[in-house]
Amino acid sequence: MDMVADLGASRLYRAPGESSHQQPQRWFNTADITVSHQSNLLKQLNQQRRQELFCDCSVLVEGQLFRAHRNVLFASSGYFRMLLSQGPDDTVNATFDVFSPETFTVILDFIYSGQLDLSSHNVIEVMSAASYLQMNNVISYCKNFIKSSLDISVKDEDSDRCLSLSETCSFTSGAGEDSTEQHQGPCSVSPPPALWTRDNSRSQSSFMGKDSDQDPSASALKTDPNSPVNELSADAEDLQDPQDPLYTLPGSDRRRGKGSTKRRATNSARSNQHEDLDIQEARTRKAEKAEELYATLPPIVGVIGHFNKDSNPTMRFKCPFCTHTVKRKADLKRHLRCHTGERPYPCQACNKRFTRLEHLRSHFETIHQARKLVCRKCKCQVTEETGHVVCEGTRRYRMCTACIQEVGCDDIPMNSLEGHNEEPALLLGVDGEEEGDTKRSWMVTDDDDLAEDSGADLIIQQVDVSDEELQ
DNA sequence: CTGGGGAGGGGGCCC
DNA sequence: AGGGCCCCCTCCCCA
Numbered sequence: 323m324d325m326v327a328d329l330g331a332s333r334l335y336r337a338p339g340e341s342s343h344q345q346p347q348r349w350f351n352t353a354d355i356t357v358s359h360q361s362n363l364l365k366q367l368n369q370q371r372r373q374e375l376f377c378d379c380s381v382l383v384e385g386q387l388f389r390a391h392r393n394v395l396f397a398s399s400g401y402f403r404m405l406l407s408q409g410p411d412d413t414v415n416a417t418f419d420v421f422s423p424e425t426f427t428v429i430l431d432f433i434y435s436g437q438l439d440l441s442s443h444n445v446i447e448v449m450s451a452a453s454y455l456q457m458n459n460v461i462s463y464c465k466n467f468i469k470s471s472l473d474i475s476v477k478d479e480d481s482d483r484c485l486s487l488s489e490t491c492s493f494t495s496g497a498g499e500d501s502t503e504q505h506q507g508p509c510s511v512s513p514p515p516a517l518w519t520r521d522n523s524r525s526q527s528s529f530m531g532k533d534s535d536q537d538p539s540a541s542a543l544k545t546d547p548n549s550p551v552n553e554l555s556a557d558a559e560d561l562q563d564p565q566d567p568l569y570t571l572p573g574s575d576r577r578r579g580k581g582s583t584k585r586r587a588t589n590s591a592r593s594n595q596h597e598d599l600d601i602q603e604a605r606t607r608k609a610e611k612a613e614e615l616y617a618t619l620p621p622i623v624g625v626i627g628h629f630n631k632d633s634n635p636t637m638r639f640k641c642p643f644c645t646h647t648v649k650r651k652a653d654l655k656r657h658l659r660c661h662t663g664e665r666p667y668p669c670q671a672c673n674k675r676f677t678r679l680e681h682l683r684s685h686f687e688t689i690h691q692a693r694k695l696v697c698r699k700c701k702c703q704v705t706e707e708t709g710h711v712v713c714e715g716t717r718r719y720r721m722c723t724a725c726i727q728e729v730g731c732d733d734i735p736m737n738s739l740e741g742h743n744e745e746p747a748l749l750l751g752v753d754g755e756e757e758g759d760t761k762r763s764w765m766v767t768d769d770d771d772l773a774e775d776s777g778a779d780l781i782i783q784q785v786d787v788s789d790e791e792l793q
Numbered sequence: 794c795t796g797g798g799g800a801g802g803g804g805g806c807c808c
Numbered sequence: 809a810g811g812g813c814c815c816c817c818t819c820c821c822c823a
Contacts, residue, residue, distance in 0.1 A: 653805080656803085677803085684800090685800080
């Protein structure tokens with residue numbers, strides 16, 4: 323077959339038997355041929371795998387044996403590539419105890435078909451396994467699935483990319499799509515704690531023995547900037563919508579504090595009621611789906627950690643977004659908020675949101691209740707008797723008598739002494755904008771006033787968006 | 794430009 | 809498992 327024209331990706335070929343001087347009678351678009359050929363080849367390989375024909379690699383996952391082809395695994399997984407390139411052995415066996423056979427089935431089906439069978443129940447585990455196996459495209463699909471499931475991008479809500487957690491969907495990809503992208507150079511990734519045997523010569527015990535003084539899983543959990551897990555961690559910010567008051571970029575709101583809050587509040591003031599309702603719905607959906615995601619955290623996040631003094635392995639929970647591990651599932655759930663951007667604890671006084679109740683409480687007591695017994699001006703220690711509470715908008719702090727006199731009460735705008743012991747949340751406008759932003763309302767109160775508004779001021783809501791927005 | 798302090802975020806761990 | 813506390817770190821503002 324002669325190539326007679328090169329049209330980029332689409333090349334035209336003469337049919338066999340046609341001489342070059344003859345008028346071409348049939349032309350083939352090789353783009354179609356290529357796709358068809360790849361598809362057929364993949365189907366053939368998949369059939370061979372299912373019939374265990376020419377399989378030269380065994381993967382043992384929690385006791386269940388999977389047969390596959392080395393070259394296919396090599397082309398699809400950075401981890402397998404790393405392992406398989408270590409030696410020319412004819413047969414390679416791999417043992418995994420850190421993800422389930424069902425998960426590996428999904429992974430293997432994807433490798434051999436390009437179809438990734440994701441659901442809300444397996445996405446975390448598949449993503450964790452994919453990060454293990456260094457399959458960046460699978461990680462990307464899982465990320466997109468989670469992103470869509472969390473409805474982070476409200477604007478894309480109506481697009482067909484929006485998925486419900488209750489749905490099961492499939493992502494398709496060309497086979498080995500990611501394989502050329504990852505770890506082309508010297509791989510510095512510590513080997514995951516999979517237990518490998520090469521012609522049964524490298525057993526589990528030998529692996530464990532090699533790292534006997536260092537837990538293998540611990541070594542795998544070392545932070546590696548080249549690790550796809552870390553790439554994912556860096557990309558985790560993509561999961562958040564900066565427009566969304568419920569979700570803020572991790573660290574992005576730090577101490578831009580008032581400014582960002584004010585901007586949010588101002589934007590909120592501009593928004594109409596319909597938009598507010600949309601935000602309410604979006605928040606509710608995100609909170610619900612985050613909860614659903616947490617509820618479906620699979621056992622894959624549990625990895626064998628250090629051995630305790632009784633030589634029993636202590637279970638640790640691995641974050642699917644980064645290399646961090648924690649002892650308790652609750653701590654992982656808490657940690658996940660730094661990836662999902664979920665902030666379920668809104669401050670009633672300033673609308674600022676927090677990932678933890680304790681942070682909200684600390685913020686409220688510091689900012690809105692003037693609990694710190696120190697003069698803001700001269701930094702001297704004050705008591706509840708000597709420290710007068712100055713209110714600036716919803717912000718409250720203490721000043722000593724001397725500083726109050728030095729500044730002079732006349733210099734402090736005192737818009738409303740009647741309302742000084744109002745609950746800070748009630749100082750908010752309907753749209754949530756801080757009153758102090760537009761007309762700085764200064765108030766000086768005494769301790770009795772503070773005592774009156776302490777404690778009861780802190781109204782804590784946990785993802786009760788409707789109530790919050792209706793205030 | 795720099796150092797100090799405030800505020801917030803996150804991890805570990807106890808209750 | 810959740811709540812809470814302690815500690816450390818980072819970021820930002822301000823003098």
